[in-house]
Amino acid sequence: MPAGTWTDEVLDRMRGTGDAAGDAAISETYELGRQEEVRQALRGFGKNSEVPADAPATDRPRPGAGPRSPAPAA
Numbered sequence: 001m002p003a004g005t006w007t008d009e010v011l012d013r014m015r016g017t018g019d020a021a022g023d024a025a026i027s028e029t030y031e032l033g034r035q036e037e038v039r040q041a042l043r044g045f046g047k048n049s050e051v052p053a054d055a056p057a058t059d060r061p062r063p064g065a066g067p068r069s070p071a072p073a074a
Contacts, residue, residue, distance in 0.1 A: 028056050 029038050
């Protein structure tokens, strides 16, 4: 599969894959009552790339983490 190709098979596999770090970040966001703050930050994507200094650690980018890419075809 060429890089960047999203086949139905790849997407079907990904639909069943969880995201423990993402789930934890959302849980923490709601526990802290900061969901509106996160919504506003998400609306600003593309306008800026700064993460608020007081953002929970789970909301911060991990060093070396890049965008997810499709799993290689089996």
